[in-house]
Amino acid sequence: MAKVWIDGETTIDVEDADGVNSVSLTVDDKEIIVSTGQTILEAVQRVDGIGNIPALCNHPAVKPYGACRICTVEVSEDGGSKFKFVASCLYPVKQGLIVRTNTDKIKKLRKGIIELMLARCPNVKRIQELAEEYGVDKPRFVLGDQDCILCGLCVRACQEIMGKSAISLVNRGIYREVAAPFYAYELTEECIGCGDCAFVCPTGAIEMGDDGRPILPRVKIPYAEIEALMKKEAATPS
């Protein structure tokens, strides 16, 4: 009888998974037993030596979001005859699930997504590392100069951990960005300068300014200059 890890701590028998409080599933041909109510990514991260799933928009302190998509894996719910792509940071573990974390198809998908990210943020170290790992040489697209990959971790940390909403994601599509509410130049008093947003940022796009408040990727200019800008804007008739 196969002894397996449960939540990376103790070993029990495979048959002991009751399907209610714990489930057994197969990850890359290895059977594991984990407690229910968690996602594939959480489960895989807890068990040593199993699975290979990168993730950028995921952080244990905030709820999963599913934005970066590089944690995508293949799962089968019917014993392996049909596989589908799912975001492992959101997909709940289920009894009998078969998970593949690193097939050629997945590698190709991740490579494609990383290529898109690298084209947007060619100077970000974390993305460069991933690009090297997945074999992206040079993106086939026009290069941008952003630092922010819009994973939304900063916004979620502000809201979920601090109970504030000093920053938000505004606009849609490629015009989406992290900004102060109502697109204000300056962060309001809502921002208490806790620095959580800068801490969780996977790309270093948010830095803490000298005044103790974060500098958002949108306006990488010291806040002292903003007042002058706003005055100038008010003076120009639109």
Add this chain to the structure above:
Amino acid sequence: MVEQVRKLLEKRVESVAELEKLRQSIVDKKDSSRTCISVCGGTACRAAGSEAVVDAFIDEIEKRELQVQVEMKETGCHGFCERGPLVVIEPKKIFYQQVKPEDVTEIIAETVLGGKVVERLLYVDPVTSQKITYEPDVPFYKRQTRTIFGANGEIDPTNIEDYIASGGYSALSKVLTGMKPQQIIDEIKKSGLRGRGGGGFPTGRKWQSCRDAKADIKYVICNADEGDPGAYQDRSLLEGNPHSVLEGMIIGAYVIGSHHGYIYVRNEYPLAVRHARIAIEQAMDYGLLGENIMGSGFDFTVTINKGGGAFVCGESSALMASLEGKIGEPKAKYVHMSEKGLWDSPSLLNNVKTWANISLIINKGADWYSKIGTAGSKGTMIFSLVGNINNTGLVEVPMGITLREMIFDIGGGIPNGKKFKAVQTGGPSGGCIPEQFLDTPVDFDELTKLGSMMGSGGMIVMDEDTCMVDVAKYFVEFLKGESCGKCTPCREGINRMSEILSGITRGKGKREDLDTLEDLAGILSAGALCALGQTAANPVLSTLRYFRDEYLAHIDEKKCPAGICRELIQYSIDPEKCQGCLRCLRACPTGAITGEKREAHTLNRGLCIKCGACYDVCKFNAVIRQ
């Protein structure tokens, strides 16, 4: 005040028997031989001036004191939008098209009083050149099966009594008195109804999982956030027959055990919002909605929520986020919305057309319903037939009709003697289907096989002057603007696709670009979070599959075969053909054309902005576009 309350109480239908009594009294009051003038009041006819026609009729009827003999009705959309404003004179159904306020006096004098037909307002069949007098004989209507849409032209959407008289709310009374929720679900499963919003998910299965979900609070939602370019059938149904949608929702609520519902409708559909609101108010007054519906002890209310203008809010999870007051962004649906939807409660969301199908299935039975359509797709579907087509409008046809019948028999073919090139189905995430597949039966599975989809029923017909690369670019740009930006593949991938396509249309494309496009399509379909991104590559993939030579012409020869992509075409004047009529010279906005009268003109390419004005005005085909 007391009087008003009493009146309101008298209206209330307290039991099924009372509803039948009310229906009988409305029918009895009606004199079927009485002339009824029904004017189409759908948004398209209103845009063509139907409101002025209605006013003219009312004035004329008052002037001649005909209020007793003649009934005047402003109905919902009849569907033949190309020919609006439409007027139908009942009971004979004499069909007048493109009616102007000036025609009203004549219609009243000749047709209503004199019993004669006003010949010049009749529809002329373009094939036989014969005038057609009666509405059902018009080829556009003749080939349709209008089970859901038919009532639109007969009832006044702002008057619940019209709906009741036509048998409305009888499905609800049948359900409340004699059917158990499971029985209703079994009936819907048996009917084979699939969701009409785009995905085509079996409706019965959705209802079952929502009924089985254990929760104290459940919600029912009508998705009327129709946003596909060129599609407006949901709007017309909600405008023209709001009670049929409401009735379906009440039945759905009864089945799953919900007491509150929402209609999420686009803010850009003011008439649909107004009519839905009136319908809710009237249904409340009649005791068909609200507390203790028809004395059954079942409570259900409906609230209208106007959308904020994001295409993605038509996606169920984004719609629910928007209803919750959050940013309208989709989330993963690994746990179905029918188990954990609005405010984490089980939520039953269906499209307007799906809801409208429910009462039909209950009334006529699943056996009757499942006879219509194909093996995998039952019932009828309402399509909006638009683009390069003679009969623009809304058509309801049984599933399984061929594209050819739809475009040529009902749609009347392509205008100006042009050739058919492709039809784009399923909205921006659908695909373009070329001529060789015109005989494909239209249903969920067949369209998917061709690389397109049913979607919400949009159908854009394109003629030979359409550049398929330009079409792909148009839809990709639409989706680029509507992508919420949450997930990387959709936000970045669609943007890169649009960059590449715009390069190709400007003659800057390379052969490798086609591989890149296919790679991006793979990333989108496997990696994107919601259906918007997953299907966003369809316009590109389907045009690449069927019109690859056009892409290659743009890339290799730097030519646009259809003459659409401005940077790849050149205008010149053929001196042999030019008669020197000065028409093009006058039309040219930049003065690029010079020449004397009766002498061949010349075109200065340096000044030419390629607007095509000269090409359009030349009567001698002397302007060459290459």
